[in-house]
Amino acid sequence: MRLGLARRSLSMFPPILTRAYSVQPISRTSISPPPASLKPQTPLFLRPPTHSATISDLLKWQKWAKTLASSVGSHFTHLDDGPDTTLLHRELNWLLQDALENPKLPLSHVGTNEVVKLRAEMEDLYVLWKQRIEERRPFQYVVGCEHWRDLVLSVEEGVLIPRPETELIVDLVGGLVKENEELREGLWADLGTGSGALAIGIARILGPFGSVIATDLSPVAVAVASYNVQRYNLQDKIEIKLGSWFEPLKNVKGQFVGLVSNPPYIPSNHIRGLQAEVAKHEPRLALDGGSNGMDDLLHLCHGASSMLKRGGFFAFETNGEKQCKFLVDYMQKECDGSFCDVDIVSDFAGNKRFVTGFSGP
Amino acid sequence: MSSSLCMSQSLLRSFLIIIRRNCSGIVVSSSNPSSNYYYDHPFHPRSFVIYQRRNQGDGICRRITAASFSGYNTTAASINCNSTSTSNGNSGDGDDGPRTSGGGGREFLIMSDEKLLSQCEMDFFRVRGPGGQHRNKRESAVRLKHLPTGISGQASEDRSQHKNRASALARLRTKLALKVRNTVNLDAYSPPQELLQILPKKSTIRGSDIGSQIGPNNPKFSLGMQALIDLIFAVEGSIADAAKKLGLSTGALSRLILSDDSLRMVVNEYRESKGMKPLK
């Protein structure tokens, strides 16, 4: 009968799938007004533990979920480089961690008739895991958060799940600001901020006078980023603006000491072939970089030099070696000496991933 | 990059070269490592050979030197690793004799995280393909291999690669403490500060200026633990002799050793190799 419940449609489970819990009021000062209807969802691990279940029910769910994950084998991996059983089993543990009021409790040590507090209804847990496996809904949307660097960022449909590769940009900025007061205490931009990951990562390593303006064209991203900024209590350091690339920054042209961006860079016709978690669930606006994936990168390249102070730093994430080389070449040939020390930086897996440099000769 | 960074890199480089020349100088003892506390450790780290390098082309994991992660392009560790020869560290070579060296072991432990990382090679498991926006996979397992000794620390239990890296580094520190021995001059022995800090207050040589006792959860514990194991090896496993040097009763020192699982295991394994009874 559990399975029967689980088969119900998503819309029947408002507590976890809709925006039932209101979040702290969205910052008054830091946002160009977001559409009032957009209230970010509260990630599972922050929801109140108002539900309960017996250990035996929980174990029953766990067993069912494990079996479902086991049935996947390496099917998804062969299909589209999706998750395999091992990874899904790990995700299952994380889901349980987020759902339990007391995640440290070793379930095996508790009597099966005992009751534990949960942050979601038992039935929702069935639905959520089915969504994970059968619809390939990304795990991070299922639990409403992603662990990124030392942060736990809220994410939901409509916002790109931040990638581990992107973490390196914060390290790069960290290395620079440590040694340079002007960079540490200056104004930074994060263009296309999504969940706010880069803006928050950077704001936390700047000095007391340093600050960040983050922009995004997506109202959902703006709402979620603002929520994350609030959660880390950075509303005085980060301003989030709705709009396209440099457009919301007209009045601060030439004042930035640093500019970072992870713009959409996947070539349009590749998107269909991506793993289902990405292709079917993540926002196209966050991924699609035009026919060769370079539309937004080139646009950013053009604007960067007029936004940055002389000596200001920039870092762009790209699709890999080809785009890196193209961009470096382009900057050297077409941008008329507006950049210097242009460099390609590899990510942790050894893929050429970032183009960095400074403005001005 | 800044001059201070360059300087620290060249210092590091010369440091590594010295160690390399002095290969037999640092010795990694082979205590039993135990999957108990490295519960996720996939291979058996029994005896380690200095400067081991494993084959790179296993296809499922990519490695880079950890320091380039922090944005440094050339690192001492990568220079070091390109010029060292290959030897196999995974087949137990059965050499269980405790060997000791001057310097080395302690030096690794007093290094900052950043510096220790720069001597490590980092493995990420199953990271391949285009990455970035293309994929959604939480494969955040990290293994750090400390190139000068071949000792590794690994973590995969967390969702965040960042946290796994920190846990892997903490585990690496513990393993370095457990496995790399320093020489002890018994005749003129006086316990180093870090060892005094982990002793209980009743030690008669501790002195009141040492502060409160540091326990196993404190990151500084491993340094004191290393010095303690050095001493126990130097006195050939005799807890009574070691206790005398530390101004403690034999019982009090046993209790200290038993308070930490990994410490207890190393000491007991060593005692057993000497035909002594394990502490209980």
Ligand SMILES: C[S@@+](CC[C@H](N)C(=O)[O-])C[C@H]1O[C@@H](n2cnc3c(N)ncnc32)[C@H](O)[C@@H]1O
């Ligand atoms: C690949 S995502 C990166 C998100 C986030 N910075 C990260 O690294 O996780 C690209 C972001 O750019 C935003 N974007 C797309 N077109 C844009 C535009 N014209 N102006 C501003 N942002 C845009 C998308 O909404 C998305 O949030």
